[in-house]
Amino acid sequence: MFNFFGFFGDKNKKETALIFDIGSGSVAGALLEFSPQKNPKILYSRREDIKFQKNLQGARFKKEMYKSLGLVLEDLRKNILANSGHLRVFRRALCSLASPWFISETDFIKIEKEKPFLVTEEFLSKNILEAEKRFEDSSLAKYGSDRKQESEIIEKKIVDIRLNGYKTDEPLGKESQSVELSVFLSMSQKSVLDDIEDLVLEFFHLENLAYHSFGLVSFSAARDMYDRVSNFLLLDITGEVTDVSLIREKNIVKTISFPQGKNSVIRGLAKDLKIESGEAHSKLRLLFSSSLKKPNEEALRKKIEKHRSLWLQEFQKSLDFLSDGLSLPSTIFFTADDDFSSWYGEVIKSEKYAEHTMTEGSFIVSFINSSSLGSFVEFESNKKDTFLGIISLFFKKVFELNG
Structure with missing residues (x-):
């Protein structure tokens, strides 16, 4: 490589x-x-x-x-x-x-000593290597013993560091009694x-x-x-997968994925209507761009309701995992293909769903686009x-x- x-x-x-x-x-x-x-x-x-x-x-x-x-x-x-x-x-x-x-994980490390100690490159490198080892071991436990030979670490990056509880971008050469590190790690096949x-x-x-x-x-x-938003949820809704990340104090805390995306809806509609996937995709594009006549629009929305519910159920499970009993940020930023973005925005903001969340308030949803x-x-x-x-x-x- x-x-x-x-x-x-x-x-x-x-x-x-x-x-x-x-x-x-x-x-x-x-x-x-x-x-x-x-x-x-x-x-x-x-x-x-x-x-x-x-x-x-x-x-x-x-x-x-x-x-x-x-x-x-x-x-x-x-x-x-x-x-x-x-x-x-x-x-x-x-x-x-x-x-x-890829798969990823954020490792949180806290080192406390009675007397102040110097933060050096060697100190940071040692803790990153230990985090990498823990990540590899946890991945082996989840995905099998042969994963180590098949996989390669692609990222091991400190995304947040605090000395004596205070965030800093320049830790080297400073003394502190406590150091908190957030290390983002990822690997691929x-x-x-x-x-x-x-x-x-x-x-x-x-x-x-x-x-x-x-x-x-x-x-x-x-x-x-x-940069003025410190706490938010970040979603990447792709063809086959949705990733949900929790960001607190501008630090990526947890990420979870579930196998539901744009293609899941297309695949489901094609099966329900017994049509080709290309035709199903075209129908959905017309629906989401408000290009269908009222009766046709209502009929198609009913057809995709169960696929909407499936995505919401998985999203709810993801939020339960991320919240760990605590309230979640009400701000959501998400990426998705343009032709499905308006629909996913509506789904996330839906009243029926918002009533069952543990957020700090109603969702404020923003689509990241060009x-x-x-x-x-x-x-x-x-x-x-x-x-x-x-x-x-x-x-x-x-x-x-x-x-």
């Missing part, structure tokens, strides 16, 4: 890089331009749906993801050749993995990482390729975009891809921090 260390060099000049979004419903890639004092700019992008499966099967699902990635890479390569006449060596590339391509890298290298020359989970990417972006990103990311063309925009914002932040 490529080494992330040394990933960033001279940060004073304008550069271009490649970014990729590996989701459960689609795959995307983009050519990104970035420099320290400016917003990142997406010069060109391509998104390709992963072929819809009537019955979801792991091996076939993975194969179709690779096919979609290949189409994205081929299109990016053609565009770069058409505009520059040659293929350069890209120094930087970042690949974001959405569920189900090694064969998936290797296959993605091999495929990318068939089309492009890279010096470095870094992997990150969309869980960390979206959390980082949301925290920066809405308009939300307007002050942070520049889109060169009319193709304003929200997920690539979020990844671009994260890329710039990592570039500046590690430059």
Whole structure:
């Protein structure tokens, strides 16, 4: 695998890089331009749906993801050749993995001593390594003893640190009697990482390729975009999976996933009406864009009511797990495909559901889209891809921090 260390060099000049979004419903890639004092700019992008499966099967699902990635890479390569006449060596590339391509956990560590002690790199590294070991052991317990050989840690990042109870961004060289660390860890299947890298290298020359989970990417972006909001729930509703994260005091506390997403609704409606998935998807698009006549709209809403209820039941279970008996934040930020975003927004805010939550008040729901990103990311063309925009914002932040 490529080494992330040394990933960033001279940060004073304008550069271009490649970014990729590996989701459960689609795959995307983009050519990104970035420099320290400016917003990142997406010069060109391509998104390709992963072929819809009537019955979801792991091996076939993975194969179709690779096919979609290949189409994205081929299109990016053609565009770069058409505009520059040659293929350069890209120094930087970042690949974001959405569920189900990663698993994650936040480890909370608290060290207290009678006398103040110095916080050093060695001290932090030691605690990160111990957190990594605990994460690997817990994953082995959940997913089987062969998981360690099959998996690879892709992130082990301190997302919050407090000295004597006070948050700080510069702990090194300071003395404290207590240190609290929040370490975000994620892992992915090694064969998936290797296959993605091999495929990318068939089309492009890279010096470095870094992997990150969309869980960390979206959390980082949301925290920066809405810096006045300290406590919130963050949802990523993808093709096959929904991720729900609890953020307290700008710190990612817990994340849980459940296997219900956009494609679950399409698959269910297609089965109920005995039609093809493409036709079911078209009907839902018309419904959610308010393009159906009243009788047809009411009939279709009744048909998808049970799928709405299924998603809500899983969401309720997720909130029960995240709350641990405590009240949850009333602010929700969520990402989803544009064609389903209005419906999911309505579902989350529904009165019937809100009555059964333990929130601090009624849900305040905000959809993160290209308009939300307007002050942070520049889109060169009319193709304003929200997920690539979020990844671009994260890329710039990592570039500046590690430059």
